[in-house]
Amino acid sequence: MTTEHHLLVERLALGYGDRTVIDGLDLLVPPGRVTAIVGANACGKSTLLRSMSRLLTPRSGRVVLDGKDVHRLPAKQLARTLGLLPQSPIAPEGITVADLVGRGRHPHQGFLSRWSTEDDVAVAAALDATETSELADRHVDELSGGQRQRVWIAMALAQQTDLLLLDEPTTFLDVSHQVEVLDLLTDLNRSRGTTIVMVLHDLNLAARYADHLIALAGGRLHAAGTPHEVLTESTVRAVFGLQNQVITDPTSGKPLMLPIGRHHVTV
Incomplete structure (x- = not known):
């Protein structure tokens, strides 16, 4: 295994029919790290992952692996380097x-x-x-x-593979198995240097297990960086439209988001 593979997207535009889902996206996946993609429903998380694994052809722009457009690589060659677990296989x-x-x-x-x-x-x-x-x-x-x-x-x-893309790998799992799966992926990253990119809905699990967060909003990149840089009260409000408080997780030291609704709030 190696951490030297570089995966990035350049000016990427994606869509289905007349609907544009991703528009003008640029981002770099840190090699050898665990990256989590977060965002509201229908913001383009799964669509982005499909394009990164070349299941979806871009309208414009490109996905680049080690300097080469993934849509021009032989299928078996790509599959030996990059693996995908889709959302509903x-x-x-x-x-x-x-x-x-x-x-x-x-x-x-x-x-x-x-x-x-x-x-x-x-x-x-x-x-x-x-x-x-x-x-x-x-x-x-x-x-x-x-x-x-x-x-x-x-x-x-x-x-x-040296790169592994997973679309909501904790789907259908109870909380104990969610943690087991994320621990497993962390072990894979630390022992073999596998680059992990996963879509997660749980912001707090994403912040705890990822080295790098990518927050999408409206088909565009809203924020990217460490969990401390991305999981902020202002980002959660902008991306999810949710009032919240972010504190320090006493277990991991990572940011922990507390949602604030209309009820059950101490005055």
Whole structure:
């Protein structure tokens, strides 16, 4: 693994049909760090991730990996460097957990190459890391939402890419499993130098686990930087339209956002 891959977007414009979602976006993903993308619903977080993994072609601008436009790279070459866990992945009907996780090894296999011991080791390690080894022989469509989410993350880990993009990886998980997944991604970053980019809805988990935050608003970059630089009361008001108070998290020392509604407020 290496931390030397550089992923950035330049003057990026994205949309669907007549609707523009992202307009004129420039940003740099810090290599070897954990980045969280935050923002209100429909601000373009998932759309940005789709374009960064070349699932969505830009209207203008480009996504650049190590100086090359990702839309001009051979698919298998890109898949050996950059992996994506989309928001709502769909498994083939009747596939087992082991087979699904094994699909993460496809980018590492040539046209005539066979399954290897290295592939077995990678799949076993991914299953073990996500605590899904006991599910290996189960069919994916028999699992709970939380179990399925961990299996999809295992497939992404088995791909063993230097950059990993995850769209809401804590979806369907209870709070204990959310923390376990984010701890797992942190371990992956610290032990292997994997660059992690993830979309998260929970601002406080994003601030606790990310080295770098990207806040989107109205299809544009509103703020980018460390959690202390980005998770401020003014940014939360501007991005989410929410009155709030930001304090220091006594556990992590990171900023902690407290939402303020119309009720249950001490005068």
